[in-house]
Amino acid sequence: MDTKELLKKVRKIEIKTRRLSDHIFSGEYHTSFKGRGMTFSEVRQYQYGDDIRAIDWNVTARYNEPYVKIFEEERELTMMLMVDISGSESFGTRSQFKNEIVTEIAATLAFSATQNNDKIGLILFSDQIELYIPPKKGKSHVLRIIRELIEFQPKSRKTDIAQALRFLSGTQKKKAIVFLISDFMSDDFEQPLKIASKKHDLTGVRVYDPREEKMPNIGMVPMTDAETGKLQLVNTGAKSVRMAYEKYYHDKVKYFKETFSKCGSGVVNTRVDESYVTRLLGYFKSRS
Secondary structure, X not given: OOHHHXXXXXXXXXXXXXXXHHHHHHHHHHHHOOOOEEEEEEEEEOOOOOXXXXXXXXXXXXXXXXXXXXXXXXXXXXXXXXXXXOHHHHOOOOOOOHHHHHHHHHHHHHHHHHHOOOEEEEEEEOOOEEEEEEEEOOHHHHHHHHHHHHHOOOOOOOOOHHHHHHHHHHHOOXXXXXXXXXXXXXXXXXXXXXXXXXXXXXXXEEEEXXXXXOOOOOOEEEEEOOOOOOEEEEEOOOHHHHHHHXXXXXXXXXXXXXXXXXXXXXXXXXXXXXXXHHHHHHHHHHHO
């Protein structure tokens, strides 16, 4: 992708997702993810209805009229976006590929955090850590994250969520808001998830295509495994093949939901042909 085309894509995603974060998500995000407490901001003259416990007696004595202390929420939160960029994220049968929706979700969350003056970091992973961008504030930093989400080419096409979670726990020492965005076609990540969830406020965002849920009966079809690159003929007309495929898929989904629930982490499920806006808003409101 040349620079002009890349910048055009970044701008398109920025316009769409920033509008969402400005008008919809920033307030919900602020309410859902609290800061570390209240910190003193300023004093002002007492007004009818103010809590008398907030009176600043030193200032009141100095000016010979009542003044109250004003406190504001101490934010300074950190959001970590953990994004699966393995081969299975390039799958899509409807209007968009999974990785395109993943990019939009990540960008919307990042701009929501920026609106609240929070830091944002990025971890791109396959079965290894492909890219780590330390948390930082600012619009230019968010635009860099969007550029990487659009054009980064992973070295591997496989998935290892456990490895990504171990990396998170090793690098992010302070508590963070973590969104792990993937199709979760992986397992054996319960232990590292348990460790990460004790320290961080962690949410799994599962992005999936409706065609992944059920294999259609369309006869002999050449299929390529997105994560191994292996090509083989699959007889979709065989009921046993369709049933085995569906069992494999639903076992992975069940493991994802049960494991996140067991570890006390949040879950968002969104289909590529549905509104992720509705899903995220519903999740934020349920937290509030």
